[in-house]
Amino acid sequence: GAGVSQxxxxxxxxxxxxxxxxxxxxxxxxxxxxxRQSLGQxxxxxxxxxxNSAPDKSGLPSDRFSAERTGGSxxxxxxxxxxxxxxxxxxxxxxxxxxxxxxxxxxxxxxxxVT
Amino acid sequence: RKExxxxxxxxxxxxxxTVAFNCTYSNSASQSFFWYRQDCRxxxxxxxxxxxxxxxxxxxxxxLNRASQYxxxxxxxxxxxxxxxxxxxxxxxxxxxxxxxxxxxxxVIP
Numbered sequence: 231g232a233g234v235s236q237x238x239x240x241x242x243x244x245x246x247x248x249x250x251x252x253x254x255x256x257x258x259x260x261x262x263x264x265x266r267q268s269l270g271q272x273x274x275x276x277x278x279x280x281x282n283s284a285p286d287k288s289g290l291p292s293d294r295f296s297a298e299r300t301g302g303s304x305x306x307x308x309x310x311x312x313x314x315x316x317x318x319x320x321x322x323x324x325x326x327x328x329x330x331x332x333x334x335x336x337x338x339x340x341x342x343x344v345t
Numbered sequence: 346r347k348e349x350x351x352x353x354x355x356x357x358x359x360x361x362x363t364v365a366f367n368c369t370y371s372n373s374a375s376q377s378f379f380w381y382r383q384d385c386r387x388x389x390x391x392x393x394x395x396x397x398x399x400x401x402x403x404x405x406x407x408x409l410n411r412a413s414q415y416x417x418x419x420x421x422x423x424x425x426x427x428x429x430x431x432x433x434x435x436x437x438x439x440x441x442x443x444x445x446x447x448x449x450x451x452x453v454i455p
Contacts, residue, residue, distance in 0.1 A: 272447035321388055331377035336388040
């Protein structure tokens with residue numbers, strides 16, 4: 231079946247501009263996560279959505295970052311007034327419960343470059 | 346202290362070798378455990394979940410030691426295509442709290 235999709239795959243933007251990154255989770259998955267990964271680094275948790283519950287925003291690095299999830303499906307991560315340190319790969323994942331465990335499946339990511 | 350710790354490597358092994366990775370976690374309440382594989386400039390992909398009794402999938406064997414709070418991944422008969430970074434992941438079974446290790450780099454050499 232269809233996996234997690236993300237768009238755009240690559241985004242180059244000028245410092246100070248706003249960007250929107252989109253994630254389409256696997257159909258039926260109620261949980262959705264955003265991470266970012268800088269070159270050669272591990273995954274950094276940003277935000278988590280579960281059904282209609284309030285999102286866990288504890289990983290957002292600053293108030294320039296926000297995310298929403300409409301209709302419990304598609305999610306958009308917005309970065310305002312981008313800075314060069316925002317350059318990274320932004321990964322979206324969705325999960326379902328398999329038996330007693332949640333298994334996460336990742337999209338291909340959006341590679342953001344801020345010039 | 347990090348939630349999940351892995352030896353970053355790199356591990357460089359010849360084809361056909363057996364290689365093992367360990368990972369330790371700090372939260373004793375962790376309930377679910379996974380190994381992910383990440384190829385260069387690609388997204389992480391679920392390799393296998395790790396069950397309490399240990400589990401095997403072809404050349405890959407995963408084991409969990411709750412008492413010592415570590416999980417392991419054993420790869421037998423290494424292939425060139427096994428070259429990747431292997432990520433250890435733990436979850437509290439609350440859905441949102443996945444903790445990722447920084448990964449162990451493996452290169453299989455012809």
